[in-house]
Amino acid sequence: MPKNSKVVKRELDDEVIESVKDLLSNEDSSDDAFKKSELMVDDQEEKDVDVEEGSDVEDERPAWNSKLQYILAQVGFSVGLGNVWRFPYLCQKNGGGAYLVPYLILLLIIGIPLFFLELAVGQRIRRGSIGVWNYISPKLGGIGFASCVVCFFVALYYNVIIGWSLFYFSQSFQHPLPWDQCPLVKNASHTFVEPECEKSSATTYYWYREALNISSSLSESGGLNWKMTICLLAAWVMVCLAMIKGIQSSGKIMYFSSLFPYVVLLCFLIRGLLLNGSVDGIRHMFTPKLEIMLEPKVWREAATQVFFALGLGFGGVIAFSSYNKRDNNCHFDAVLVSFINFFTSVLATLVVFAVLGFKANIINEKCVTQNSEKILKLLKMGNLSQDMIPHHINFSSITAEDYNLVYDIIQKVKEEQFDSLGLKSCQIEDELDKAVQGTGLAFIAFTEAMTHFPASPFWSVMFFLMLVNLGLGSMFGTIEGIITPIVDTFKVRKEILTVICCLVAFFIGLIFVQRSGNYFVTMFDDYSATLPLLIVVILENIAVIRIYGIDKFMEDLKDMLGFSPSQYYYYMWKYVSPFVLLCLLVASIVQMGLSPPGYNAWIEDTAMEEFHSYPTWGMIVCISLMVFAILPVPIVFMVRRCNLIDDSSGSLASVSYKRGRIIKEPVNLEGDNTSLIHGKSPSEVPSPNFGKNIYRKQTGSPTLDTAPNGRYGIGYLMADMPDMPESDL
Numbered sequence: 001m002p003k004n005s006k007v008v009k010r011e012l013d014d015e016v017i018e019s020v021k022d023l024l025s026n027e028d029s030s031d032d033a034f035k036k037s038e039l040m041v042d043d044q045e046e047k048d049v050d051v052e053e054g055s056d057v058e059d060e061r062p063a064w065n066s067k068l069q070y071i072l073a074q075v076g077f078s079v080g081l082g083n084v085w086r087f088p089y090l091c092q093k094n095g096g097g098a099y100l101v102p103y104l105i106l107l108l109i110i111g112i113p114l115f116f117l118e119l120a121v122g123q124r125i126r127r128g129s130i131g132v133w134n135y136i137s138p139k140l141g142g143i144g145f146a147s148c149v150v151c152f153f154v155a156l157y158y159n160v161i162i163g164w165s166l167f168y169f170s171q172s173f174q175h176p177l178p179w180d181q182c183p184l185v186k187n188a189s190h191t192f193v194e195p196e197c198e199k200s201s202a203t204t205y206y207w208y209r210e211a212l213n214i215s216s217s218l219s220e221s222g223g224l225n226w227k228m229t230i231c232l233l234a235a236w237v238m239v240c241l242a243m244i245k246g247i248q249s250s251g252k253i254m255y256f257s258s259l260f261p262y263v264v265l266l267c268f269l270i271r272g273l274l275l276n277g278s279v280d281g282i283r284h285m286f287t288p289k290l291e292i293m294l295e296p297k298v299w300r301e302a303a304t305q306v307f308f309a310l311g312l313g314f315g316g317v318i319a320f321s322s323y324n325k326r327d328n329n330c331h332f333d334a335v336l337v338s339f340i341n342f343f344t345s346v347l348a349t350l351v352v353f354a355v356l357g358f359k360a361n362i363i364n365e366k367c368v369t370q371n372s373e374k375i376l377k378l379l380k381m382g383n384l385s386q387d388m389i390p391h392h393i394n395f396s397s398i399t400a401e402d403y404n405l406v407y408d409i410i411q412k413v414k415e416e417q418f419d420s421l422g423l424k425s426c427q428i429e430d431e432l433d434k435a436v437q438g439t440g441l442a443f444i445a446f447t448e449a450m451t452h453f454p455a456s457p458f459w460s461v462m463f464f465l466m467l468v469n470l471g472l473g474s475m476f477g478t479i480e481g482i483i484t485p486i487v488d489t490f491k492v493r494k495e496i497l498t499v500i501c502c503l504v505a506f507f508i509g510l511i512f513v514q515r516s517g518n519y520f521v522t523m524f525d526d527y528s529a530t531l532p533l534l535i536v537v538i539l540e541n542i543a544v545i546r547i548y549g550i551d552k553f554m555e556d557l558k559d560m561l562g563f564s565p566s567q568y569y570y571y572m573w574k575y576v577s578p579f580v581l582l583c584l585l586v587a588s589i590v591q592m593g594l595s596p597p598g599y600n601a602w603i604e605d606t607a608m609e610e611f612h613s614y615p616t617w618g619m620i621v622c623i624s625l626m627v628f629a630i631l632p633v634p635i636v637f638m639v640r641r642c643n644l645i646d647d648s649s650g651s652l653a654s655v656s657y658k659r660g661r662i663i664k665e666p667v668n669l670e671g672d673n674t675s676l677i678h679g680k681s682p683s684e685v686p687s688p689n690f691g692k693n694i695y696r697k698q699t700g701s702p703t704l705d706t707a708p709n710g711r712y713g714i715g716y717l718m719a720d721m722p723d724m725p726e727s728d729l
Helices: 006-025 067-078 081-085 087-093 096-125 129-136 142-171 195-199 202-211 226-243 247-257 260-273 278-286 296-309 316-321 330-381 400-413 428-432 438-450 456-490 494-513 517-527 530-561 567-594 616-630 632-641 673-678
Strands: 038-042 184-186 191-193 598-603 608-613 654-658 661-665 693-697 717-719
Touching: 067 247, 067 316, 067 330, 067 456, 081 087, 081 296, 081 330, 081 438, 081 456, 087 096, 087 278, 087 296, 087 330, 096 129, 096 278, 096 296, 096 316, 096 330, 096 530, 096 567, 129 142, 129 316, 129 456, 129 530, 142 202, 142 226, 142 438, 142 456, 142 494, 142 517, 142 530, 142 616, 142 632, 191 195, 195 202, 202 438, 226 247, 226 456, 226 494, 247 260, 247 456, 260 278, 260 330, 260 456, 278 330, 278 428, 296 530, 296 567, 316 456, 330 400, 330 428, 330 438, 330 530, 438 456, 456 494, 494 517, 517 530, 517 598, 517 616, 530 567, 530 616, 530 632, 616 632
Parallel strands: none
Antiparallel strands: 038 693, 184 191, 598 608, 654 661, 661 717
16 A cells, blocks of 8 residues: 555445445335434444443344343243252252251352353344354354253153153042052952052153053163153144244143243142141251261252253353343343242252151151061060060050151160061151152152142142243243344344254254154263353353453443442352352362262163163263264364365354344455445455554444454445345354
């Protein structure tokens, strides 16, 4: 460029302005919002421009009908089946009430800050997970694709659990409940109880044999279970119909699916507190075991539960938040939803242990009755002396306290021969110490307790309908984490994509409704999400804090919220949360390495579970799940790093729709502002490379100086063109 370039520069600037005026004159006269736009020439060299802020894309993006609808959607996504059958188990296992202390501390350290971060980036950039992380840095665009892959893996087996709940729901409309008694088997000579059921229990038999018809190993597929296949199809139809219109359809369903579980939990809590033994269960639950709280394993499990309870890394939080207005107070939302999630877990824990306390009391009464009969037989046979029995003891109506008194006396007197007597200590605490979680809690322990409820079919219907709604709320967020990024990136029709996604997921999900399907559910639950999601969230934290810049991000938050967030978040995001996440990742890898990879198989002959190691092909599947989930991150990084995709072709340009027109942002065209106006390629028009950025500023919008990265913020190409595909890559 010549040294005396002011004249040339002025001529080119005039040419730019005149060309844009010609383009504006061709616009539809009714487009008043577009007429108010003006072209600004930035004098600051290589100044980044926020291409999103103030654009008309915000006006065209779907939005929530109300703040309540949005909060219910986030609550429905974060509050899921884990709150009902995982948190109570962890609480009981890791010190009772003392477990709440590390959980609350970790909720404040990693839960709320990272949840706030995902809400903020989704609301700020107004894109799904792919668009958000590609916006911040194209080299980290694989984070969004990894989130989509994990969401798909989780959706495959999570909807199977909804299918199981639908099956039990459909079987609850009969009295007595079908899992109330063991079935009888008739042959030519006599009738007897089903041996498999007699060795276990009625609810255990119904779950493994009637519902799942489970095989004895992972390798023995046994064919499809047609009952569960129909239920899985029904579950996917429900999800598809609810999601086909996006938040316009799923948002309305949230009013029921998010609120109904709370109605059921409160009803169960009131009913449970009126049952005999419920207070024993709650007392056992919240009796703190402080010595256990100091163990590292407790903190690791608490951190894992906080992480997954809020749905971090799935992309659903970002997707839901992207439909908000930019001035929404996402900080308030993060704190509110996090504590709603926590108190829901506590409420579910109260319900579970009130009911389990009732169940333990019934089992304890049976134990007292059976062992009292043994003592009477021993007294009649002369093996025990009547003198050792206190005079106030009446075996026909003996209480648990009286039995334990007699038991202790016999144990002291007959110390050497005591084991041969076959007496058992009937302690309600021993029954409550038998920790159960997951399907064992929902489909075995809880169902058994409900058989003793008055009007048990009603409570069974309510319970499994609650599980269905809890599952659907989480499924809506999970599917939104898949659909929204793809629609934003590739501009496919949401209805078509939703139907295709649900169909593909249903057919792949048939592996979970084989007779061996429960083992595949365990495999996917253990290996498809844990490590990949931890890596995803660590990279999210790095992308925002290191790549985008924490100071820049704090300024964006101030602009969105209208006030500066607390410096607490600054230090959590920059130092504490990454450190805790890395520690959790290392601890999870160590735990996975120390735990033998395998599953609990149900053996029909013994009517017991037996641990089996995964076969070689099963180990390959487990490793493949983790690799495929995180593989998009290095692939996209290498593609971007090595420039394997020609950005100048326009195939990776960011395209957004505005009333039938296209606002297209070319990529990687630095130093060629004149070609943006004339529609010529850099090779066709020599560029003086002024180092200036041309962008459109919306009237009434503040001028911003932020951009996703160095490849963006160059300018806009305005054209009256038919619909074209969009890619945020």
